[in-house]
Amino acid sequence: MLTIQRRALISTRLNRDGQIIAKPLADELGVSEDTIRRDLREMAAEGLLQRVHGGALPLTPPLPDLAARREISDGTKQSLGRRAADLVENGRIIFLDGGTTNAHLARALPREMRITVITHSPTIASELERHDAEVILIGGRLYKHSMVATGAAAIASIAQMRVDIFFLGITAIHPVHGLSTGDYEEAAVKHAIAQQAASTYVLATPEKFGLASPFRIMGVDNLTGIVAARDMVDEPLAPYRDLGIPLLLA
Missing domain, CATH: 3.40.50.1360 (Rossmann fold)
Structure with missing residues (x-):
């Protein structure tokens, strides 16, 4: 699976399930856990999700005055x-x-x-x-x-x-x-x-x-x-x- 396809899947799952856990997703896709963690780090750096230990959560919106x-x-x-x-x-x-x-x-x-x-x-x-x-x-x-x-x-x-x-x-x-x-x-x-x-x-x-x-x-x-x-x-x-x-x- 291409990187862009994995990232699209991660976004869909995050919206559907409210969380991403790296290991089960890696097992499901047949890739290494490090690959999923790298995807999550890059998506977090782009402001697409919130990185947490073991996976990711949806973004927490800012609270402007x-x-x-x-x-x-x-x-x-x-x-x-x-x-x-x-x-x-x-x-x-x-x-x-x-x-x-x-x-x-x-x-x-x-x-x-x-x-x-x-x-x-x-x-x-x-x-x-x-x-x-x-x-x-x-x-x-x-x-x-x-x-x-x-x-x-x-x-x-x-x-x-x-x-x-x-x-x-x-x-x-x-x-x-x-x-x-x-x-x-x-x-x-x-x-x-x-x-x-x-x-x-x-x-x-x-x-x-x-x-x-x-x-x-x-x-x-x-x-x-x-x-x-x-x-x-x-x-x-x-x-x-x-x-x-x-x-x-x-």
Whole structure:
């Protein structure tokens, strides 16, 4: 098997299985373990995977600050926000997670719509200043990187609520490793919200697919649907179609 073929296979297996273990793969392909390790080292140097002892894992995405994230895929985020806003009907209770994509969702909601929006993000709440929506702001310890409330106080408040739709914010989505983020307490709060929601949608920009952040929120099988960019290549979306997760393309 040529090097380019092995590397393509490694990428496919990593996306499907969530990990590569060098020895079993070497045995399967009939090559030396050193050959597979060399492939993994070279792919890691090119930023294609994360090298670990004995194999490889998907990349952990970087965690730029909020101001920097506003500049990433801004047009795509606007489209995703408009598509997600179509899911909201009058009279609904929704929970808007923090993040720059959900900020576009908040802006896309019709100002005259009579809904209740719960959020633990002061920046999301401020987007709804001129809306007729009732806004409930959850308090707690402010995680400044994402501008959201975390900790025991936030989770205690969330436990008293039931919502129709939760719009979840993430830093990574992977068919095996699930939905994840870069902070332990933030992941715990997101999980708590999902537990109180009748349905959960994630708005995911293309750069978040196939990656895994350190702290897991939940599996992708717990999602009601994924809002994704229409111009994404099909390969990153295929595992979710195979799992029967509805894809709402924007």
